[in-house]
Structure formats: C-alpha cells, structure tokens
Amino acid sequence: MATVQEHVERIHERGYDVVAGVIPEDVVGDVLEEIVAVQAAHNAESEARQAATRAKGHRIGAKGVGVRKQVINDTQIFAPYLADDTLVGIAEAFFGEYVRISCTDAVVNHPGNERGYWHADWPYNQTNASHIRAPYPDVMVHMSTIWMLTDFSAENGGTFLRPGSHRQSVNPSMGEIDGFDPDGPADDEERAEGKAGSVLIYDSRLWHAVAPNESDADRVALIVRYAPWWLNLNPSMVGAPEHTQMVVETGGKNYESVPIDQNAFDRLPENVQSLYRHFVAQPD
Ligand SMILES: O=C(O)CCC(=O)C(=O)O
Numbered sequence: 271m272a273t274v275q276e277h278v279e280r281i282h283e284r285g286y287d288v289v290a291g292v293i294p295e296d297v298v299g300d301v302l303e304e305i306v307a308v309q310a311a312h313n314a315e316s317e318a319r320q321a322a323t324r325a326k327g328h329r330i331g332a333k334g335v336g337v338r339k340q341v342i343n344d345t346q347i348f349a350p351y352l353a354d355d356t357l358v359g360i361a362e363a364f365f366g367e368y369v370r371i372s373c374t375d376a377v378v379n380h381p382g383n384e385r386g387y388w389h390a391d392w393p394y395n396q397t398n399a400s401h402i403r404a405p406y407p408d409v410m411v412h413m414s415t416i417w418m419l420t421d422f423s424a425e426n427g428g429t430f431l432r433p434g435s436h437r438q439s440v441n442p443s444m445g446e447i448d449g450f451d452p453d454g455p456a457d458d459e460e461r462a463e464g465k466a467g468s469v470l471i472y473d474s475r476l477w478h479a480v481a482p483n484e485s486d487a488d489r490v491a492l493i494v495r496y497a498p499w500w501l502n503l504n505p506s507m508v509g510a511p512e513h514t515q516m517v518v519e520t521g522g523k524n525y526e527s528v529p530i531d532q533n534a535f536d537r538l539p540e541n542v543q544s545l546y547r548h549f550v551a552q553p554d
Contacts, residue, residue: 292351339375372412378490393412417468418466422489428464438475441477
C-alpha cells in the first residue's frame with residue numbers, strides 16, 4: 271500500500287493517482303445499491319436540470335449521465351470514509367489543516383453515455399460563472415476525487431485523463447487550444463481504472479473527460495471535492511450572496527451545490543462534520 275507521501279508525489283508529477291480500498295469490499299455493494307436507488311428516485315429532476323442548462327446554451331458534462339447533487343442529504347452510508355486518513359492526509363499535504371468538502375454528488379453513467387469535453391474542474395473550468403481566469407498560476411487550489419462504486423475499466427467509461435496537463439495554465443473548457451480538440455481523443459490519454467471502493471484523486475487542473483460506457487451495466491461513482499479553508503467556496507453555495515451575484519443575476523452556469531441539511535449533518539461522524547460545517551443549511 272502506498273504511503274501518503276508516495277501518493278502526493280504521483281499527484282505532483284502526473285496530476286492523479288488511485289487509492290485502493292477506501293470503501294471496504296464488504297461494504298461497497300451496499301453503498302452502490304443505495305446510491306443507485308437514490309439517484310433513480312431523483313432522475314427526473316436531474317434530467318430537467320440538465321435540459322434547462324443546455325437550453326440556456328451552457329455546456330455541461332455528457333448525455334446519458336444521471337446525477338444526484340449533494341447526495342449526502344439523502345444518504346450518509348458512505349460518510350465515514352470521507353475522512354479516510356489517506357485521503358485527508360493527501361489533501362492536508364497540499365492545503366494544510368482545516369480541509370473542507372465542496373461537493374458530494376452521485377453520478378450514474380448509463381451504457382452508451384456520450385463522451386464529454388476535455389476540461390479542468392472548478393475553479394479552473396472557464397465555462398463557470400465563477401472561475402480563476404486563464405492563464406492561471408501554477409497552484410493547486412482544489413482536489414477532485416471520483417469514488418468508484420463499480421469497478422472502473424476502459425470498457426465501462428473509466429475517466430479519460432491527460433497525465434501532466436495539470437501544470438498547464440489553461441484548459442480546453444475555453445475552446446480549442448493550439449489545435450487540441452476539446453471533444454476528440456488525445457494521443458496521450460490514459461484511463462482511470464480500479465476496483466470498486468477505490469478513489470481516483472486528481473489535481474482539479476488536470477485535463478479530463480467523461481468516457482463512453484461501452485459495457486452493458488451502469489458505471490456508478492461519487493464525485494467528492496476537497497478544498498482548503500482559504501479557497502472561497504461562497505460562489506458555489508446556492509443561497510450565498512456571491513452565488514446570487516455571480517450566477518443567478520448573470521444567468522450563468524456554475525459549479526454549485528445546495529447546503530447540507532441540519533438533520534443529515536447531525537448524523538455524520540464528528541470528524542466528517544468538520545469537513546461540512548461551513549455549509550450547513552440555515553433555518554428559514
Ligand atoms: O465521471 C467521470 O468519469 C468524470 C467526471 C468529470 O468529468 C467531473 O467530475 O468533472
């Protein structure tokens with residue numbers, strides 16, 4: 271098993287790494303079942319939101335992917351693992367103490383989902399209303415993770431990744447760069463692969479894309495992102511004044527999430543509460 275330091279070095283070098291066994295083998299099946307059921311129960315909402323975003327002319331992920339945003343409000347079955355020592359150790363190695371979670375979404379990539387566009391994540395994704403304008407400095411300010419609830423393979427849509435691209439000061443969310451097609455394959459692309467229960471960690475600047483699921487079963491994952499205390503998350507928080515100003519009033523598209531309900535928060539283990547306490551819903 272790799273040490274925190276070894277993972278950190280690989281993320282520095284390649285922009286990504288995989289931590290195996292974060293959710294134990296005997297638990298991951300139950301997590302999968304629960305997440306699939308919750309996402310299915312909210313799928314109509316997910317489709318309506320994606321259609322509305324497209325109707326406004328905004329670019330979003332990929333057709334054929336069902337989403338449940340801030341799924342921690344529906345189920346806390348995976349919550350104990352969010353504060354996994356290795357994951358938090360890696361985040362703290364980059365950011366220092368007082369790390370926070372900015373996103374806990376569920377994604378279900380159905381067989382035949384379309385390929386997504388190459389992009390970096392918020393706050394580097396230039397399609398978002400709030401973003402660090404490119405060319406941006408060579409600093410990682412957000413850490414993205416994708417939690418594999420099914421095995422990830424090249425066949426079932428293991429994420430496309432471009433190793434080393436995290437050191438660039440731009441990404442293709444802004445359109446073609448030096449002849450690089452945001453919608454096409456890349457010569458050096460790699461795939462995120464691993465057993466269910468593993469977590470792909472990447473520098474949010476890494477160029478990556480949703481891959482088509484060419485298997486006959488869903489590829490299911492959690493999208494969790496870790497941020498330092500010093501990154502302003504307010505533009506991503508529905509209801510916060512910066513979100514209203516930068517997203518609602520401009521009609522823009524954004525990286526955003528609803529607050530965590532007090533009841534859901536109360537059910538979290540104490541060490542996980544500290545990752546969410548910045549984002550607890552205020553009573554009306
Ligand atoms: O689900 C995946 O494979 C990729 C998701 C993605 O592109 C993202 O979270 O930004």
